[in-house]
Structures are given as structure tokens and as C-alpha cells.
Amino acid sequence: MGRYEIAFSGQLVAGARMELVQANLARLFQADAQRIATLFSGRRVILKNNLDEASAEKYRATLERAGALVDVVPMEPxxxxxxxxxxxEPDPEPARPVASGVSTAMPPRLQVVPRDEYMAAFAGVDAPDFGIAPVGADLQDAKPEVQPPGFDFSALSVAPVGSDMGQARTPAAGPPPDTSHLKLEERR
Incomplete structure (x- = not known):
């Protein structure tokens, strides 16, 4: 099921007069003269999009009756x-040098198979295949146990509740200012 858009480039149906078509479109779209003028600027303007085929044909026929020649364009990319x-082709795995007569193969290597042209750039990457840990495995490295610092608190003590710890007392506030000489008068 295709989706369509209605495009207008300012072209008129053969034999139609510009003033009459502009008036018809102004009435059809309920638009002012400035908006109608932008439709006839010569640029391609999308009037409606995301329509099914029947609706697109209905719009085309209505606009054609008004005198405007529109294009019905499918929207599918x-x-x-x-x-x-x-x-x-991947290179065969190289073997490590022989040590004491025993050949040890290198750890498994990651083989990248490209899924598209962008991944094809990584086809020659040589990286270790780390694999996936089983469910519930601890993935964090073991941390050494941290020893607490060796501070000596034996010379310190705690004061009893409610005792004076030597905080500075706030001085008492001075006497309030004398305002007896001030008067309030009512103005009219």
C-alpha cells in the first residue's frame, strides 16, 4: 500500500487564467493572498503528503478543477x-615458537565476517576473541583488602551530654533605640 504526496510548481491547466486559479485556490485552502503568492513563486511546494492512492487522486482532481496542475508523487524511498x-579469506592461525619440544597454538583470534560494505573495512582486523562470560560470573578484578590507617585515638575523650565545650557566647543585644521624639502626622 503506497503513500503519495501532492506537489505544486505553479503550473496551470491549459486555458486557465492565473487570477481565477489564484482565487479558486484561496477559497479552497482558505488562505490569504500572501500564501497563495508563495504557491505561484515557481518553486515546488508540497501541498499534502502521506496520502493513500484514492485520497491523492481525489486531491489531484479537485485541484485540477480549480485550474492548478499538480504532481502526485509516491513517497516510498x-x-x-x-x-x-x-x-x-582469513589467514591460518600462526603457531607460537616451539618451547621444549611442545608446540602451543596462539589463543583464539576474533574472525570478523562483514555484514555490509561498512563492516568490510574491519575484515582484516586481528583482535583477541575475548568471548562471553557465563551468567552470574564476577567480571570485576579482585581488589586487595584495604587496611585501615593506624591512628592512635587513646588520648581523646568525649565530654558528657550538656557540658560547656567552650563555645563563645553571643553578647546580649543592646537597648532598643529611643523613638519617643518621633511623631506621625496624617496628611490630607
């Missing part, structure tokens, strides 16, 4: 097919 190059 054009999907371009891209053929990917085959991924390069």
Missing part, C-alpha cells in the same frame, strides 16, 4: 541494490 565484494 528508492532502495538501491548494492553488491558487496566477498570477504577476504
Amino acid at each position: 528508492v532502495i538501491e541494490e548494492v553488491e558487496l565484494a566477498p570477504p577476504p
Whole structure:
């Protein structure tokens, strides 16, 4: 089910007069003269979008009767097919040097298989395959136990509740100012 948009570029139906078409569109869209003037600026203007085929045809016919020639354009994006190059062949795993007659293979390496052209750039990456830890495994490295610092608090003591700890007392507030000489008069 396709979706369509209605586009107008200022073209008129053959034989239509510009003033009459502008008046018809102003009445149809209930728009002022300034908005109608922008429709006839020569630029492509989308009048309506996201319509089904029947609605798009109805809009086209209505606008054509008003004298405006519109384009009904499908909205589906054009999907371009891209053929990917085959991924390069992975190198065989190199063996570590022989130590005391026993050959040890290197740890497993990550093999990247490209899923699209962007991932193809990482096909030659040589990285260790770390894998996935089982469910419930502790992934954080073990931390050494922290020893508390060796402070000596034996010379300190706590004062009893309610005792004076030597805080400075706030001085008593001075006497209030004398306002007996002030008078309030009523003004009219």
C-alpha cells in the first residue's frame, strides 16, 4: 500500500487564467493572498503528503478543477541494490615458537565476517576473541583488602551530654533605640 504526496510548481491547466486559479485556490485552502503568492513563486511546494492512492487522486482532481496542475508523487524511498565484494579469506592461525619440544597454538583470534560494505573495512582486523562470560560470573578484578590507617585515638575523650565545650557566647543585644521624639502626622 503506497503513500503519495501532492506537489505544486505553479503550473496551470491549459486555458486557465492565473487570477481565477489564484482565487479558486484561496477559497479552497482558505488562505490569504500572501500564501497563495508563495504557491505561484515557481518553486515546488508540497501541498499534502502521506496520502493513500484514492485520497491523492481525489486531491489531484479537485485541484485540477480549480485550474492548478499538480504532481502526485509516491513517497516510498528508492532502495538501491548494492553488491558487496566477498570477504577476504582469513589467514591460518600462526603457531607460537616451539618451547621444549611442545608446540602451543596462539589463543583464539576474533574472525570478523562483514555484514555490509561498512563492516568490510574491519575484515582484516586481528583482535583477541575475548568471548562471553557465563551468567552470574564476577567480571570485576579482585581488589586487595584495604587496611585501615593506624591512628592512635587513646588520648581523646568525649565530654558528657550538656557540658560547656567552650563555645563563645553571643553578647546580649543592646537597648532598643529611643523613638519617643518621633511623631506621625496624617496628611490630607
